[in-house]
Amino acid sequence: MRIIRKILKLAVIAAIVGALASWFRSRSSEETEGEDEEDLPWPPIASSVEEASSQVVEPIDGSAVEPREWITCDGSGNCPSSHPIKAKDSSGLYHVPGGTLYERTIPDRCYATTEAAESDGYRPSQR
Numbered sequence: 187m188r189i190i191r192k193i194l195k196l197a198v199i200a201a202i203v204g205a206l207a208s209w210f211r212s213r214s215s216e217e218t219e220g221e222d223e224e225d226l227p228w229p230p231i232a233s234s235v236e237e238a239s240s241q242v243v244e245p246i247d248g249s250a251v252e253p254r255e256w257i258t259c260d261g262s263g264n265c266p267s268s269h270p271i272k273a274k275d276s277s278g279l280y281h282v283p284g285g286t287l288y289e290r291t292i293p294d295r296c297y298a299t300t301e302a303a304e305s306d307g308y309r310p311s312q313r
Contacts, residue, residue, distance in 0.1 A: 255302040256295040265296035272296060273303050279311045280304075286313040 256273070259265050265272055272293035273280040280303040281288045297303040300310065 255299075256297050256306065259293050259296055263292035265293060269296035269298045271298070271300060271303050273306070273308045278308055280308040281311045285311055287311060 257266070257269050259272075270283050271280050272288060272291045273295040274291060275294040280297065280300065281291045281293075282300065295303075295306075297306075304310075
């Protein structure tokens with residue numbers, strides 16, 4: 187009987203300590219959230235990933251803007267015949283026409299040559 191009482195007392199103490207720790211954590215996160223909101227500009231600036239990736243930014247130092255060697259695919263996920271190489275950002279691989287996974291790949295970028303895809307850091311698909 188004494189063992190059961192000791193276990194119950196320890197369980198109650200542990201529950202109280204856990205509740206206090208949770209309460210302190212929630213208070214500290216509320217304080218930091220308020221600080222973060224003050225740093226944000228108002229009104230919020232709306233931007234999308236597509237807009238940011240399609241914008242060409244001129245260098246400040248006066249050097250020439252390098253033309254990009256890739257284009258995006260059409261809405262159905264197909265590359266145009268002028269840029270048949272399909273490159274996928276998530277895998278870091280590019281696929282050539284006739285490859286096993288070429289038809290299934292929905293590309294992020296389409297390249298005209300394998301050299302252009304490799305210069306942007308993509309590796310050839312093994313299949």
